Amino acid sequence: MTAARGTDGVLVDRYGRVARDLRVSLTDKCNLRCTYCMPAEGLPWLAGPQLLSDDEIVRLVRVAVERLGVTEVRFTGGEPLIRPGVVGIVAAVAALEPRPRISLTTNGLGLDRLAPALRAAGLDRVNVSLDTLDAARFARLTRRDRLADVLAGLAGAAAAGLTPVKINSVLMRGVNDDEAPALLRFALAHGYELRFIEQMPLDAQHGWDRAAMVTADEILATLRAGAGPDTEVGPPTAADPHTGASLPRTGFDLTPDPAERGAAPAETWLVDGGPARVGVIGSVTRPFCGDCDRTRLTADGQVRACLFATEESDLRGALRAGADDDELARRWRAAMWGKRAGHGIDDPTFLQPARPMSAIGG
Numbered sequence: 001m002t003a004a005r006g007t008d009g010v011l012v013d014r015y016g017r018v019a020r021d022l023r024v025s026l027t028d029k030c031n032l033r034c035t036y037c038m039p040a041e042g043l044p045w046l047a048g049p050q051l052l053s054d055d056e057i058v059r060l061v062r063v064a065v066e067r068l069g070v071t072e073v074r075f076t077g078g079e080p081l082i083r084p085g086v087v088g089i090v091a092a093v094a095a096l097e098p099r100p101r102i103s104l105t106t107n108g109l110g111l112d113r114l115a116p117a118l119r120a121a122g123l124d125r126v127n128v129s130l131d132t133l134d135a136a137r138f139a140r141l142t143r144r145d146r147l148a149d150v151l152a153g154l155a156g157a158a159a160a161g162l163t164p165v166k167i168n169s170v171l172m173r174g175v176n177d178d179e180a181p182a183l184l185r186f187a188l189a190h191g192y193e194l195r196f197i198e199q200m201p202l203d204a205q206h207g208w209d210r211a212a213m214v215t216a217d218e219i220l221a222t223l224r225a226g227a228g229p230d231t232e233v234g235p236p237t238a239a240d241p242h243t244g245a246s247l248p249r250t251g252f253d254l255t256p257d258p259a260e261r262g263a264a265p266a267e268t269w270l271v272d273g274g275p276a277r278v279g280v281i282g283s284v285t286r287p288f289c290g291d292c293d294r295t296r297l298t299a300d301g302q303v304r305a306c307l308f309a310t311e312e313s314d315l316r317g318a319l320r321a322g323a324d325d326d327e328l329a330r331r332w333r334a335a336m337w338g339k340r341a342g343h344g345i346d347d348p349t350f351l352q353p354a355r356p357m358s359a360i361g362g
Helices: 054-068 086-094 111-121 135-142 147-160 180-190 216-225 316-320 325-337
Strands: 021-025 072-076 101-106 125-129 166-170 193-197 237-239 246-248 254-256 267-271 277-281 294-297 302-304
Touching (some): 021 054, 054 072, 054 086, 054 294, 054 316, 054 325, 072 086, 086 101, 125 147, 135 147, 147 180, 166 180, 216 254, 302 325, 316 325
Parallel strands (some): 021 072, 021 294, 101 125, 125 166, 166 193
Antiparallel strands (some): 237 246, 254 267, 294 302
């Protein structure tokens, strides 16, 4: 059976999964140096000619939307806000028919300044990475003293109407795993939606250690107890960096969200009866590969069928060699047809992708 048989118009794999969610990396560069992502000195960034141009990105997204059934586009990085043409790219994608839902994942630096223009261009919402509410700890984790800028970005996104504003938090054992209740209390106080993400083996240093990872079960237990596994790691209360008010480690009543999860990566729970929710993305211990609906395009024009794939399919070369839209769509369908059943992290033969998260796009 060929990839094209019965698959015209969609990105289907041999297991029957259909990819409708496109993640587009706009750059591999980042203006933070998070310890779990990259070394302090950064990485060898892609050279300019290797990167897709703004027009090339828009063309490939148009092919995905018009010919391959993609209904949701998420712009990622690296840090997508440092791409000079980000607003124009968003505007061009928002003008497509049918119009996809458009979101963006960012570290929040500069978001307060760009949020109004992004909203006017057609961006629907944002995800902002935030792993701690403590300025000193933020500086240690990211190697940059920029917590105030991230908080300003969150507030600016909400004010511009990029809602729901979602926060992505990664907990690390002995580093910030005592902050889960405070992070949730902060999100609830400001109307943000919090998602905890298990740390994944996508760091440039290849130093990921499963034993050091804070699991989904541990995160939920910590939230329900209202304290981290080691209450001596931090003070008994945390302060809301927006208001200075105390954020005590009070426990939460978490009940499974009755709403259908679908292909969403996060399992969600109602907090204290709802309507507020908290999510946990257990990519490692609670994999959701069977329902995955994502396809990924790197900043240099490579299709990745899975975040943890060790192989890629080149669209940039075909595009620059003069391929028409039909040919680009055919190549994209072929790339997705070969998607594996799962990421295989639990398999003894698992190999971490050579590219780190900053080069893949989240």
